[in-house]
Amino acid sequence: MKLKTNLFGQTYSFNDVKEVLAKANEEKSGDMLAGIAASGNVERVAAKVVLADMTLKDLRENPVVSYEEDDITRADQDAVSDTVYQQIKGYTVGEFREFLLREPPEKLRAVRPGLTAEMVAGVTKLMSNMDLVYAARKLPVEATCNTTIGRPGTLSSRLQPNHATDNPAGIMASVMEGISYGVGDAVIGLNPAVDTIDSVASILREFDAFMQKWQIPTQNCVLAHVTTQMKVLEKNLAPMDLMFQSLAGSETASRAFGINVSLMDEAYAIMREKKNSAGENFMYFETGQGSELSSDGHHGADQLVMEARCYAFAKRYHPFLVNTVVGFIGPEYLYDGRQMIRAGLEDHFMGKLTGIPMGCDVCYTNHMRADQNDLENLAMMLAMADCNYIMGIPGGDDVMLMYQTTSYHDVASLRRLTGKKPIDEFARRMQELEILDEAGNLTAKAGDPSLFFTGNETLSGGMAV
Known part of the structure; x- marks a missing residue:
């Protein structure tokens, strides 16, 4: 798993998946006050580049709170359908974004059981506002x-x-x-x-x-x-x-x-x-x-x-x-x-x-x-x-x-x-x-x-x- 990239002649390195996710987030005052936000737009883009090349497997295997210490992590991980997960775990986050925007609603519904919260959050960070509207419209829930x-x-x-x-x-x-x-x-x-x-x-x-x-x-x-x-x-x-x-x-x-x-x-x-x-x-x-x-x-x-x-x-x-x-x-x-x-x-x-x-x-x-x-x-x-x-x-x-x-x-x-x-x-x-x-x-x-x-x-x- 690669945790660094080069932009404009400068190398941006990140310590772990949690830091990549935090710095790939759109600007939020809460993240800034917590001291975990990107220092600026260039570092934010660098984090998004690194995130886009991570696989869904990388995100599942690196929850932001460990399985052993958190009951919500356990509930999330234990609910994953292994059959579905095996089919999608090799997607990069960037490829998963393209899948969500390209494929019809029935294919989007089919992948839900294989997802963890970190996967859902990761792909969200790569989406524009219009992407978020367009993809959500294909995901009805009754x-x-x-x-x-x-x-x-x-x-x-x-x-x-x-x-x-x-x-x-x-x-x-x-x-x-x-x-x-x-x-x-x-x-x-x-x-x-x-x-x-x-x-x-x-x-x-x-x-x-x-x-x-x-x-x-x-x-x-x-x-x-x-x-x-x-x-x-x-x-x-x-x-x-x-x-x-x-x-x-x-x-x-x-x-x-x-x-x-x-x-x-x-x-x-x-x-x-x-x-x-x-x-x-x-x-x-x-x-x-x-x-x-x-x-x-x-x-x-x-x-x-x-x-x-x-x-x-x-x-x-x-x-x-x-x-x-x-x-x-x-x-x-x-x-x-x-x-x-x-x-x-x-x-x-x-x-x-x-x-x-x-x-x-x-x-x-x-x-x-x-x-x-x-x-x-x-x-x-x-x-x-x-x-x-x-x-x-x-x-x-x-x-x-x-x-x-x-x-x-x-x-x-x-x-x-x-x-x-x-x-x-x-x-x-x-x-x-x-x-x-x-x-x-x-x-x-x-x-x-x-x-x-x-x-x-x-x-x-x-x-x-």
Whole structure:
């Protein structure tokens, strides 16, 4: 394996595969702060040249965290199909890029079982933004909970009705408004301000009652810590369609989230037994470049490689939803709109290549050098790439998490631009409620939550409806 190259009369040498991967990464503020980024564009190109000549075998045999010390490395490596791996291990990373861009979708799907996270990350570093969109579009992934996400011609959305105090009336007001815009076919999913068993169970019951009363074909989820959700299930306190957890790309970083592979295996088993949903995919995960650096759990590897390892972790549990919260951690890891856009395209492509149903929370924090135009540019490119779903939040401004993301109106606009619709069953119900027309566009009645006011009920918290 060659770890050096000559450019412009200068020799660039690298110590190991991990350093090549880090310095071949596109510019990210997180890698720079960690002291592992290329010194400039020329060294970055040199690292890409070296990476392009490495084989997939080189990447598999040199994981950025060793098999012996990391449970995610073990989960990733043990899941590889040796039959498929033997067929592709001799490809150089450069040849693998050409394969992904050249071959039809069925051939791309066939290689997924032979890949490790380092292979997925390595080829991503050689791709342009257009490459990432073009190849991801050839990598559809479907999954079924109560309904099926990822089918051709669909763009789904998570209705995120967050509330600063978890007031049930405020939460349900946002749910009603979101549904009135045709948002929520991926999931009605709340980030709780209060992570307690009783609060989580109460909100899940509210969601389920609304879904049952109005016959809304979707899924529910409260994004509490996985241990809280496990206790809700163990006590049979509420119907749960999806179980959630944030993931990291190393055992050390996972420990900062209060999880490991063993715990997630246990959570998966409990959910499989007690889930309220009908399908075989009932887990929901969120990720985002930089979390391993923030917890000092990156083992000297760059944030893109660590993100790819999150997807290998997620794949173990056959999820219904995975999304990168791409700009949420802030400028310490993605400094500006350009880095945010690149990371969103990378993450979406890597998730699809790994074989998971990938979405994106197209977002940024208010202290990043990014704005609404950056957000909309990324959202449009992801829609072109057949991203499974994005977020729908009132005004695109989350009042609990305090960040900027996509609004109910953005979801409608992207569907109109691309000709895509919500999941079929959801779209039909929206037509019955006269929220969408047969073409999937919003009607004159859309955006009016009074559709769901009966006048003779009171939600928890005292809000008459």
